[in-house]
Amino acid sequence: MTTLDARALNRATLSRQLLLARTAMSAENAVAHLLGLQAQNVKPPYYALAARLKGFAPEELSALMADRAVVRIVTLRSTIHTHTAADALTLRPLAQPARDRELHAFRKGLEGVDLRHLTEQARELVEEEPRTLKQLREALARTWPDADPQSLGIAARNTLALVQVTPRGLWRRSGQVALTTVEHWLGRAEGPVPEPDEVVLRYLAAFGPASVKDMQTWAGVTRLRPVFERLRPELVVFRDEHGVELFDLPDAPRPGPDAPAPVRLLPEYDNLLLSHADRTRVVPPAYKGRTWAGNRSYNVFLADGFLAGVWRLDEPADGPAVITVEPFGTLARAQRAEVEAEAERLLAGPMGTGGGAGASSYEVRFGPVVAA
16 A cells, blocks of 8 residues: 655645645635635635635635625635535534533533523524624523523534624625525525535545545534545545555545645635644644634634744835835745745735725735744
8 A cells, every 4th residue: 555755745735725836727616616605704715715716816806795796605614615615504414423422511501401492592693684693592591591602503503504794704894794594595404414425525625635534623523434434446545654544535646746736825714724633734834833822813824835933914004105024934945036026916916905906005025923
């Protein structure tokens, strides 16, 4: 059985993630191929696509969101993702076990609460009009005054598939988080839980080669070993340097370990860094934990395919836009120039201040990145 080292896994994964070369794929198709984009905050999905797509303009994703072709919804790992409408209706049920586990942690605050009744009431409230979580908690507390208000909100969020309605998530037009059900927002019912076989194949297409534990980490679900075993005859199997089995699609791209990997600026919480149990294919062991400050994640950049530092964008109203880059180690002169070029591409293009015109003035600086 062939062994794949960290560099071979790195190049294969970057290829699936559209990070070895920008592609002409549409934003909607890219969101589908990547099985969603982490969206804890508003800007990360836009930065994620800017790093991966040729000619990407943020208005493209924003228009898809306004047209309800993509939505912001809590799914994988109980975190907010931007998904296509089709995936929001199917991947959300697949991820329900993670939501059930989260809800169990709040059981003490829900003593005496009939969850079925709560779910029905919460659905009526948010389908009557989109509501903030605070408004939803307050309304539910009138029925269950002795329950913990936070737990009531968590229960509603975990038993219902709630989307964040626009203008939240639109490019440079974001509003407060207001929620309604995905069925109400899209005008169609949630689909049945998808066959896990299909999702395994899609996961491998976007994140492979990968182990069973890798996919379980990505999805926040367990007990996937029988699915991989059922699919084994259709897949190719490798091992990593620690002897762990890695499954993959036979015809998926696996560039050699020496394939060029350009510098890329990625957003906070990018799924590239969160979708494997063993992250050394992207994160050198020496840099583990360096992308966090307290409970906040930094934007990151890759050099030679691996995590190499963090960056921050400041857009003051009365001065130039500034990207500050903090490398974790010494960059070669060519890599430093490439980081500057990527930062300038982001600022001067449609992602910069001023929308389609880009930033009228900007700077790229190297130095410590101070948490906001």
